[in-house]
Amino acid sequence: MKLDLAIETLHASENHLVTVLTSMSDKHKADHDVFYITRDMAAWSREHVAGLARVGRDFGLDLDPEASEDPGLLATMKQRTSDLIGRRPEPGLLLLADLRHLYREAAGVSLDWEVLAQGAQSNKKQELLELSQRYHPEALRQARWANAHLKVASPQVMAS
């Protein structure tokens, strides 16, 4: 049974997703919806990290329930830079690149949840299955948002 491995992998990838989302938020402070929505979505991943740490104990894992994040100072610096350079046209291309990156990361996390859910079913682990049923849809929503926002943002970047 490799469920512990699957939980550990997912814990790491959700943890990373928190960093991807908050760092993207800080970088795009001048793009207000990106700034706020990525933060709101990071809260989901933080909850997933905590949930995985909780369930991990049943599988002999000692995972940190708190997501590791950028230190506050670094975040502030990124936001300041964003405010300064955010009023020129180049950030449009940067945003597209970041959305592409986020999409891939969130899609990876979603696949990790898929693996975990399948493993939980084949090993008849009810609690683990419920956890993935609860959190997996949010990973999909994160990827979907990245895709949708890329669709909204790209025409103007490409046309101007």
Place this chain on the structure above:
Amino acid sequence: MQRIDRIAEPWGTRTPYGPGESWPTRVDTHLADGLTEEDVDRWVQSASILHSNGDALDIAVKDERIVGVRGRGVDRVNHGRLGPKDLFGWQANNSPERLTKPLIRRKGKLVETDWETAMSAVAGRCTELLEEQGPSAISFYTTGQLFLEEYYTLGLIAHGGIGTNHVDGNTRLCTATAAAALKETFACDGQPGSYTDIDHADVIALYGHNMAETQTVLWTRILDRLAGPNPPEVICVDPRMTPVARAATVHLAPRPGTNVMLMNALIHEIIANGWIDREYIQAHTVGFDELEKMTEEYTPEVAAEVCDVPAEQIREAARILGQAERLLSTVLQGFYQSHQASAAAVSVNNINVIRGMLGKPGCGILQMNGQPTAQNTREAGADGDLPAFRNWSNDSHIQDLARIWNVDPMEIPHYAPPTHVMQMMRYIEEGTIRFMYVTATNPAVSLPELARIREVLARDRLFLVVQDIFLTETAQLADVVLPAATWGEKTGTFTNVDRTVHLSEKAVEPPGEARPDLDILLDFAHRLGLEDKDGAPLVKWSDPEGAFEGWKECSRGRPCDYSGMSYDKLRGGSGIQWPCNDEHPDGTERIYVDGQFWAQPDYCESYGKDMITGAPVEETEYKALNPTGRAVLKAAEYIRPHDMPSQEFPFQLITGRTLYHFHTRTKTARAPQLDAAAPEVWVEMSASDATDRGLTEGDVLEVTTPRGRVRARLRISGVRPGVLFLPFHYGYWDTEKGSQPKKKEAGRAANELTSTDWDPVSKQPIFKTAAAQVERVASGKGKPAPAPTTTGSAPVTGAVPPTVGGDSARAQELVGGQA
């Protein structure tokens, strides 16, 4: 006949009536000083333009000037009544400050010019940018105060001619969430309610809706029910002690930003107690299981903690909602301009849907509009949506529209949702939008975070055109200003929130060289040389009635079907509710009867969005979710507001309206009675907060957020503790500086303080959750705040003299009959 001071008594005299009875007629009239009805040369049919209720009225004309108004007793909306803004606001038409000549910027200053010069500058710059960059450089920002014909023409020019996706209206600030909430639940805009539901309802729930001030005549209807036999119970959700709250059976005053938490708890209680219509849910909805699951954790106790509302009050409200037999729900800015706006508004729909209370007398939902013609901005496509509720992500809808407009489908941008105004500001900031054509709105006062907005609008790289009737703060930043005609000076139609269409006829000539907006737009289209695919002019009409006929064809077969109407049919009698077609020649009072919706995948306007991220639902997903077009019950989790109070900024600031003013006061401050009732900005605070800080009524305070400062006198009112309220009407056009605060001084526009953040679904800016602090800068010396005492700003301390209008504010009331 009696004469009532309608400043002191905004709702006039009671005419009580009981459930199921017809609302008695009361014809209200106000004429210029000394004139009587015998002096009037002619009466010209119209409806009110200074709020969204759609009150029908006749304009009095003497010696080719507007001299007053009289309510239309035959009309279904108001049965003759008028509100204070209708009775007195018409005087602004005659203001000597009206724009009468085009202006153009020369050496940094706006100077008078002729129409030829102004229009060739506008069309010339637009053409240049189209050649250089293409349609992505061009944007339009319109209003909720033009006429249907003008919106439809504007949408055609922008979408079908220029091919830009950057089209929005200031309806983004007022009714975007109404439309979004209806699209989420019913997959289509269109109000499932009628004003007559007030005549039948046994429970009326007003969510963030201070109807007493925003739609005074509709509130009058409720007051008359409350004064009659078997009155309805009223539920009010509002952090302020508004007139609605004072009349309510239960008043819930949640912390700003927690509406979704409260709504989830109400739904939790209603489901837990089985106050639901299982048969209706089974037959006509999808998504109930998710809703039940999502709201499971939201007990009244959990909500009590977050919202700071007693759990018992939540239970009591849920009981009244749950046991109602005829439930009317209405929603406005307290939900629309707050955190999680769409999710909260959708929850209101959910309550009516799970109770099966739709499409029957007394059972309805009014997701209210804030502006008189906002419904048309949405219908006709001037808010960026495609006309007649067509779905931009449904290719067959695009082909159908292309057929009507006789253009190639590729010409109509439909690759992404329309660009909302806050995103347009972002594109201007980035330098990719370089032309903005503003009609009849004042973003330099009404958008959030004004220091930023002023900087964006003043950019050299932007060519700003402003078409308006006064030299607003925004017009002062323009490159070209085009003087427009207004209500009473041009003909057109407009539609209120209960789908009633009114004709508003030209009564007098516009002042000077001012021209109707439609004529200016037609001139613009002509100069751009816009053509259809056969080389004929794209816009095929030259007058309002022609535009209306064009719109009728465009709307045929769609939910907002106007094909059975005509100007002649709208003349003389009452307004008519759409859909109006061959099948329903006299219009349709109730939609969604027997659970029949417009939500079928191939017909609906929208497939919906993710309630938290705003990502659109794809066509295939929607088809799987809702193949037969039922109502969609959408659940959303509560998330914390983005701007939480802190030690440094301990208050939550909300902004809002007062009864006597409209928007940025461009018209209402030019009507003496209205101006005198609320002459200057004020700030409201609760008695306990004031006591804690040793503040008294009338003290001069400075309210600060990280974005700016506003100076205002303190009114100690019934607002909930921890919250500050600022009216948003006050700008700078009547101050020394003209368009902005003096350097280094505090301003008076509430939006100096608000933050740039919007609802992810409706893209409506959040005006009601900003962390703020206050500081006293001077004592009031016994002088009270300049706030009305008749409204939500009523004082709770001290002896503040009541707001009165005096003799010039007396209007006639004729109960029961024709004037």
